[in-house]
Amino acid sequence: MPLPLHHLRAGIIGTGFIAPVHIEALKRLGVQVTAISGSTKGTQALAEQWGTPEVYGDYDYQSLINSPNVDVVHITSPNRVHVEQSLAALAAGKHVVCEKPLGMTTEETAKVVAAAAASDRVFAVNYLCRFYPAILQMRAMVQRGELGRIIHVQGHFFQDWLLKDTDYNWRVLSSEGGKLRAVGDIGTHWIDAVSFILGARAKSVFATLETFHKTRYRPTGEVQTFTSQSDPASMVPYEVDTEDFGSVLLKFGQADHGHVSGTHANCAISQVAAGWKCSLYVGIYGTKGSVQWEFQQPNEIQAGYRDQPNQVLTRNTAGFDKDVANFTDNPGGHAEGFPDGHKMHYRAVYEHIASGKSTPVLYATADDGHYEVKLCEAILRSSEKQTWVGV
Known part of the structure; x- marks a missing residue:
């Protein structure tokens, strides 16, 4: 019997091609998408399209991560900020789904491995195949x-x-x-x-x-x-x-x-x-x-x-x-x-x-x-x- 997922709430960082793909898939599962962060223009447009209540423009991802209405952070931003956003989300006690690649260098990604291992949160990288x-x-x-x-x-x-x-x-x-x-x-x-x-x-x-x-x-x-x-x-x-x-x-x-x-x-x-x-x-x-x-x-x-x-x-x-x-x-x-x-x-x-x-x-x-x-x-x-x- 599938587990009910509607009590879990997701926040999306990023507003490019892949962000709406995450949102649509989550909504089909019954997961609540409660927040979006990215460029002011892109965030507002995406929030209006999908009826997302919390909008954090000007790339203010930290406010999204800190929101009490977000359980899982989906990182769909450019590669160079994946590590800093992953570390911030884990530090705030959030579960994470991060787009690939996890980071730019292994020196960076090793920090995420260590932080995820030290946390009791779930961390996934989006290799959907x-x-x-x-x-x-x-x-x-x-x-x-x-x-x-x-x-x-x-x-x-x-x-x-x-x-x-x-x-x-x-x-x-x-x-x-x-x-x-x-x-x-x-x-x-x-x-x-x-x-x-x-x-x-x-x-x-x-x-x-x-x-x-x-x-x-x-x-x-x-x-x-x-x-x-x-x-x-x-x-x-x-x-x-x-x-x-x-x-x-x-x-x-x-x-x-x-x-x-x-x-x-x-x-x-x-x-x-x-x-x-x-x-x-x-x-x-x-x-x-x-x-x-x-x-x-x-x-x-x-x-x-x-x-x-x-x-x-x-x-x-x-x-x-x-x-x-x-x-x-x-x-x-x-x-x-x-x-x-x-x-x-x-x-x-x-x-x-x-x-x-x-x-x-x-x-x-x-x-x-x-x-x-x-x-x-x-x-x-x-x-x-x-x-x-x-x-």
């Missing part, structure tokens, strides 16, 4: 040994929203988003999903990163994620110090279930792949069979075998639903996707809070977020040295 039913199903198949010993993994995460040199967002600037852009922004979603499926972390990496647009053009003000500008005459040039695309090889360690050890993986990551809006593809290949999944077709798994017919497994139908019963709501044939992945993620986090931490921890923790930043730093060193680097 874990909560697609297909990802949970593939994870269960790997753990049960249905695919045999995992030989290798391959895939990609392709987008095209930064294809043109006039496409701009704060993520392009290393001072705002970190030294890794494509890998840090979307590549870590792929890596976290694969780590979750395998039940193991990457121990070493070999990476090549490239910046195609050495110079880009930006407007005089900020623009929302996934929006574009087209007239360079009304924009100013700037030198780009983050990558547009990259290739990453990974070698994974030992998993507790014994079906993964030294597994090799390769991933291509790009934000300049024309025609690909949000294509995260994963293929897991074992000695008994394989599974493949595509983010843009989230309700199906392609299962492959050497000596029997291949299969298409469909969400919430026979052979698919037994491992994901609490993470899918609609009958088979009634598609679930991106908004539902967020809803299921927050359901897992809020049920963990409401149950007094008695439910399984499937969400990414502060330690998982710290590991992803550590991995990004290893990828950056590998690209610079052109050699394998330990994580």
